[in-house]
Amino acid sequence: MRIAGHQAIRSAIRDRIVAGEWKLGERIPDEADFAEEFACSRTTVNRAIQALADEGIVERKRKGGTRVRPLPLRVAQFPIPILRAQVESRGMAYSSRVARRERRPVPDAVAGRMAIDDAPCLYLETVHLADGHPFAFETRWVNLETVPAFESADFTTISANEWLVRTVPFTRGEIGLSAVTAGTSLALALDVPEGSALLAMERVTWFEDRSVTTMTLYHRPDHRMEFEI
Amino acid sequence: MRIAGHQAIRSAIRDRIVAGEWKLGERIPDEADFAEEFACSRTTVNRAIQALADEGIVERKRKGGTRVRPLPLRVAQFPIPILRAQVESRGMAYSSRVARRERRPVPDAVAGRMAIDDAPCLYLETVHLADGHPFAFETRWVNLETVPAFESADFTTISANEWLVRTVPFTRGEIGLSAVTAGTSLALALDVPEGSALLAMERVTWFEDRSVTTMTLYHRPDHRMEFEI
């Protein structure tokens, strides 16, 4: 049957896999066969099946052919949340307030994560507000050796995070999620009872092997992160 | 300069973007120019730049050319954690214990999430153990209308999750993460103090528009999910 386009071919093959035409781990026809079946070139079939491999639906090996993944590999993708957008998408007004900003020696735990010894760092605490009510609390260390200009930046019109994204745009990073119990100061900052369970997201970002910043974001107890797989 | 392979070309272009050769939002040369520069065909350049677009580094538009993404889109990808693998990778022995298994009317909240009305469902509670100590507690509803065979499945050698993955391998799903406070029964099941902050991961999975299962996994307070971006 003639099918047009690598996307269509990809869907056609995926549908047959999902429908169970081949068992888990079983080999599917090779590219040449599909090329004949769909009356297209092998190049096009290659693109289609490569995409399925990227999705985690099939595994490919030279000479070994293409097989349906025995235990489907599932990867969840979630966009790094942007607080302003999150708030505004709910029809609320976003604002933020810097509660603390000072040079301060970096605790050992943070120094370890940022792989710094005694680089100068700036410490920031920020409250993020929706319609004037706190909904997240952020602590952040910024490595001034990597981004010296940060020290004299003005965060009245642009948040620290936005400043960093614009200044050091292409960073790698690590993310950690955990649940923490609100202590006195966190409870105060977020206006929640002490002992509340908070979702904490920690992020360390790097620019070419130098750490840029470590940030931890504490969300209110009712917060829920959602995404699809 | 002659560079071999679309991967190498992709890296070369990415390096120049990261180094700041073009500003955020600025247009980079078109495919034909790069093809000449790297002495390769335009097809190869196209593959390279498409990959950069998938990474979120550049945006492409017909006629508009290719531009460095103004606010880099970061997407975190993480593999859906498999409990057995998680435990075993730490050198501990994995086991699980089904604490409860019964047909039970589905609470409204769950019914809403699974988009079912009065489909028969099986409810399971499972404790996941590492070296005999509980490290996660799972509650699960399984839609028997979608997977009737689940009711008579035996979970002594294979977990409910593995059974489902093998039986309904290609599912879509939604994931939600939140922090919850351990109540009496959760505290008991996980052997932690009442009031502890637990990281909860809820997952709803679908097979072709029919819900398969809803599961919530409660982790011990010290648990941390990590991934890279």
Next chain:
DNA sequence: GAGTGGTCTAGACCACGCT
């Protein structure tokens, strides 16, 4: 050794969306 995917090429046509 031989089968399969991985990749490249040169050329072509099309579709979108600026100008």
Next chain:
DNA sequence: GCGTGGTCTAGACCACTCG
């Protein structure tokens, strides 16, 4: 309109790995 990316083709050679 026309420049740019999106896609397809037919053929080719290579690299891995299974038997």
